[in-house]
Amino acid sequence: MAHSTIATLVAFGLISLVGFATPIAAQEDGTVTERAMSLHQQAIVVDGHNDLPWEIRKQGNLDIARLELGARKTTGHTDMVRLGEGGVDAQFWAAYVPARFMGAGAAVVALEQIDLIHRLVATFPERLEMAYTTDDIMRIASKGKTASLIGVEGGHAIANSLPTLRMFYDLGVRYLTLTHSSSLAWADAAGDSAVLGGLSEFGHEVVREMNRLGMLVDLSHVTPEVMRDAIETSAAPVIFSHSSARAVRDVERNVPDDILAMLPANGGVVMINFYSEFLVPEGEERPGTVGTIADHIDHVVAVAGIDHVGLGSDFDGIDEEPVGMEDVSMLPNLTIELVRRDYTDEEVLKVLGSNLLRAMRQAEAVAVELRASGQPGLQRLPYFGRADEGNE
Numbered sequence: 001m002a003h004s005t006i007a008t009l010v011a012f013g014l015i016s017l018v019g020f021a022t023p024i025a026a027q028e029d030g031t032v033t034e035r036a037m038s039l040h041q042q043a044i045v046v047d048g049h050n051d052l053p054w055e056i057r058k059q060g061n062l063d064i065a066r067l068e069l070g071a072r073k074t075t076g077h078t079d080m081v082r083l084g085e086g087g088v089d090a091q092f093w094a095a096y097v098p099a100r101f102m103g104a105g106a107a108v109v110a111l112e113q114i115d116l117i118h119r120l121v122a123t124f125p126e127r128l129e130m131a132y133t134t135d136d137i138m139r140i141a142s143k144g145k146t147a148s149l150i151g152v153e154g155g156h157a158i159a160n161s162l163p164t165l166r167m168f169y170d171l172g173v174r175y176l177t178l179t180h181s182s183s184l185a186w187a188d189a190a191g192d193s194a195v196l197g198g199l200s201e202f203g204h205e206v207v208r209e210m211n212r213l214g215m216l217v218d219l220s221h222v223t224p225e226v227m228r229d230a231i232e233t234s235a236a237p238v239i240f241s242h243s244s245a246r247a248v249r250d251v252e253r254n255v256p257d258d259i260l261a262m263l264p265a266n267g268g269v270v271m272i273n274f275y276s277e278f279l280v281p282e283g284e285e286r287p288g289t290v291g292t293i294a295d296h297i298d299h300v301v302a303v304a305g306i307d308h309v310g311l312g313s314d315f316d317g318i319d320e321e322p323v324g325m326e327d328v329s330m331l332p333n334l335t336i337e338l339v340r341r342d343y344t345d346e347e348v349l350k351v352l353g354s355n356l357l358r359a360m361r362q363a364e365a366v367a368v369e370l371r372a373s374g375q376p377g378l379q380r381l382p383y384f385g386r387a388d389e390g391n392e
């Protein structure tokens with residue numbers, strides 16, 4: 001958050017400085033809150049995944065105006081007012097493509113959602129600005145706006161074609177989630193049948209081309225075998241744009257410890273998902289609290305280290321969230337919790353966003369290097385009648 005003030009946060013009731021004077025407990029709490037707010041303001045807060053674009057498709061039939069996002073809403077997780085209150089400096093907006101569109105239409109749905117994100121940013125120029133690089137993020141955040149980036153969710157969107165992947169990059173896409181909920185011809189999805197046992201040869205080519213372009217490889221939604229294959233092949237840090245720790249909450253969408261242990265060598269970042277289903281341990285009471293989110297951060301820090309964790313809310317893509325994290329305006333509550341848990345200032349800044357910025361900067365540097373020495377990949381897999389196009 002760059003320009004908002006503590007006064008603004010107090011005005012919106014996010015923090016209370018009342019009763020600051022007397023009881024010792026309250027006094028300590030006030031100090032923690034004050035320090036947290038100052039850190040939150042100083043930080044470049046980055047969120048790895050927000051599904052508002054799909055809500056606009058669903059509720060508004062692609063028409064942004066119908067959702068009235070300029071005013072503070074009482075429904076959904078995100079609008080322009082609450083985004084500002086949450087101090088989000090950089091947001092990856094998901095261009096989600098449901099697995100049911102696999103094959104015919106997947107690339108079209110992705111294009112429609114990319115178009116929608118560009119239109120969203122153009123609709124609210126006082127709050128949003130498109131970002132394509134880490135330098136863009138820094139520049140836009142310094143103006144107090146939310147740098148807006150695009151992540152395509154579901155590798156079926158590239159329609160088995162590296163040239164199509166490349167065009168997504170040119171349209172602003174800065175990460176691709178390799179799968180959604182269904183396995184592809186080139187990558188297995190978590191929760192679906194593991195057909196390949198990892199990435200196929202074409203899947204490895206997708207990762208290499210993403211490295212060459214400077215598009216982050218997102219491993220939320222894939223199997224541990226695909227995670228491992230991708231990390232071994234990737235020359236750049238990978239991300240998990242919206243996944244939590246499997247050792248804390250054992251679901252397939254979360255990241256196992258042996259994969260977390262690979263992150264220091266790779267430079268990758270796990271961006272913790274706020275969905276109660278992915279957070280709250282088996283047998284414990286739902287929906288959990290902000291502390292439950294911090295438990296996952298603690299665990300990733302313990303296994304992978306402080307440089308490999310970030311935030312990937314999944315707001316507007318989830319239907320149950322922890323108490324104190326009911327919408328995007330509540331993000332400062334997590335900063336308070338981290339300060340309470342004795343994270344240092346530098347550590348808090350890393351979790352809130354600088355880890356992701358560092359990983360993205362590394363990916364940009366790798367791309368510069370690979371573009372100087374390599375050529376664009378031309379690989380395609382057959383799909384729908386393409387098999388006989390050589391005879392044209």
Ligand SMILES: [Zn+2]
Binds near residue numbers: 221
């Ligand atoms: Zn997802």
